[in-house]
Amino acid sequence: MERTEVTDKLTTIFRTTFSNDSLILKDEMTANDVDRWDSLSHMILIAEIEKTFSIKFKLKDLNRMQNVGAMIDIIITKL
């Protein structure tokens, strides 16, 4: 899967999870930049991503997700 495709699918997930239809993902984005993205909603996001991409994360992977860009990179390695 191409990076852009991953980003598109991820954008859909983000928009649903955080109830924000106009959200646009950028690589440098972190939880601080998105309303309602906190430790409480993070796991829901993760579960959705795993379901959508049919992948399984390890706890180690979570620690490496410093921002959206890193998240996309890690998703790609799991595909």
Added chain:
Amino acid sequence: MQFTSFNFLIFFPSVILLYYILPQKFRWSFVLIISYYFYININPIYAFLLVGVTTSTYLFAILMEKTKSDKTRKWLLIADIILTLLPLFFFKYYNFVNQSVFDLLDYFGIRWPLPNLSLLLPIGISFYTFMALGYSIDVYNETIRAEKNFGIVALFTSFFPIVLSGPIERARNMFNQFRGKLTFNYDKAVSGLQLMLWGYFMKLVIADRVAIYVSTIFNNYEYHSGVSLLFATLLYPFQIYGDLGGYSLIAIGCANVMGIDIIPNFNRPFFATSMSEFWRRWHMSLIKWLTDYLYTPISFGLRRLNVWGIVIALLLTFLISGAWHGAALIYMIWGTFQGILLSIEALTNRRKVEFEKKYKLRSKSLYIIFSSVLTYALFAFSLLIAGAVESVSAAFAVIGKIFTNTQPLFINKTTLFYMLIGVGLLILSELRDEFFPEKFKLFQSKNIYIRWAAYMSVLFLILLIGVFNGGQFIYFKF
């Protein structure tokens, strides 16, 4: 020695002087020696325990990194965690567990009592244990390399400004600084002293003064009126904030003067508009620790259960948080209560956000004020269970009295007057920081006369209305 003891007033400047006289490369070793000197002056025997925990943490970290097999590494981590937690568990929870098991067996008519031990809790053990554990888990997760220099690890677990009551720091942040260039930074030193000054104000002028009034009422709650109990309940958070927040500022300030950065512990907690937000502003280093090392792994493991996974993770995390605060049922009940509150907020969050959007509530100041007051009141009342009074039944008795008793408010003019000044200034300062950060600057003013006038005012307020001994007690008819 405590930060507020006269000893520290002599200790600290001497340490700083020697620190900067020494050539840069010797500074971290000097701080290590000084930290152990500091610790031995409080709890000589338990310094050995600190060394023990440090040594095992150091060794396990190196071992884990050398090990290739994932399975072995996992077992090493488990062994390390058990070994590190053992002293904490023993000193803090032995009596509680012993008594609880004893009560349970007693219920079934079996008596096999182990003696209750009256052990002095090693000072700082709750804090350095967590810091050591954090390091071990970080090494396991490969977010940090194991530190080969034992001295650096030893300094991390014993660093005197934070060993007693936090903030709870992370290995990566500390190791980088200890191994880095520890040079004099003028601005950091000045801001460090500012933090210390305000920290002393919070502790001596606010916390200790409010404590006098609040303890007079709570220690004799059977004889006080409902409105007095209500007043005391609503004041108590200021006592805790002044205490822990003040100590945290002093700790951070101390480190800053030495050129070392420490994570903040409080972010104007009483402006939180929900309990979830509150816990992102209160005792942040502890919450971050619990989030990273407890909540995240648990909720990650339970992520298939969606929101319910989050709820279970929250309840467990806050239950343990409660237990961390104290070895008594009331703390765990408090922890669970907080967990329930947060779960409710998590479950109703979406609906709440939609509701707020619909009526544009977030832009209405009345709504913000109402939310923060409600959050504050929730926190204040939850503290009743967490040890403001001596038992859960006492807490319920207090709540009952608040709603039923109609006698007049207990007033002690002197204490009230000084409390008003202290709490009033704190509220003004935080209002400024929260809503007008660029205006009304005092400590941060560009004008040196304003800055120095502000320093002197705070200093003299401390001298004049700070509580330095128990001679301020209020007599109350009991």
Added chain:
Amino acid sequence: MNKGKLFIKKLFVFIILLIILDFAIGSVLEHFYFSPKSKISGDNKLYYSLKMTKEDILVFGASTAIHGIIPKIIEDSVGMSCYNTGWNGTNIYFSNTILSSVLQRYAPKVVIFDMTAWELNKEDDDFDKLSELYPYYYTNKSVKEIIDFSGKYEKYKMLSKTYRYNSKLLYILTQNLRSGNTGVQGYEPIYGYWNLDLAEDTMSVEPYDSIKFSYFDKFVTHASEKGCRVIVVSPPVYREYIKDQYSRIEPYLKSKNVEFWNFRNDTSFLNHREYFYDYVHLNNAGAIYYTRQIASHLKKLPGA
């Protein structure tokens, strides 16, 4: 290194400024604390007790003294002037200091010490109330002695003039607004009745403090040597909830020729709610009754 020197320079200037301000602010506070009005009319009770008393009979003690013994009744009964130097929350260290100061000026004919059941117990906060005496540290030898005794660093803390007025700010502010002392010849009446009960009588036994006893000995000896008649009274209580230590000192008092009037077991007070504000403090009615008893005891003394 340049910034370092700047820091030290500024710090130095700051400390000098601090010392100057401390002296200035402390002096202002000192001026208002010892305002002329209080010196003349005796409004400042501590000042009066330490430096101005002339009365023949002086009462010493803590809250049971200040709320329990009425000088006017003693005066009317015995015909000698009387003043009550009692101070809330204090103990023998405090009383002894006041007595010491008094004896440097004159020897009252009678010294009455109101001694509670817990007077000789060791407590955590034994020296706390001495902070009331801070303003007198440099002008009164007895005060300096006891404050130095109370802690290793106290004499350094006293160097700060402002610190001597810690927690006295409100007093200083309102003192000049008040028209007079709330008490009468040192006695401060309290009104109201005791209307609750403790869940249980604890009858706790607290550790005995031999250092406190040595100060009690100083008190008695000093007064006796100056020719005062020393009387120790044990105030009445509503209920005995703490074990007293009087049996330890009774032989001592006998050997020193000190009268000991023990009202603690007096049944005319025990369980009489109408006389008590709480478990151990008499209200005004109780104080009247109590003082009358003391007065009649006084009259019966040889050479009264």
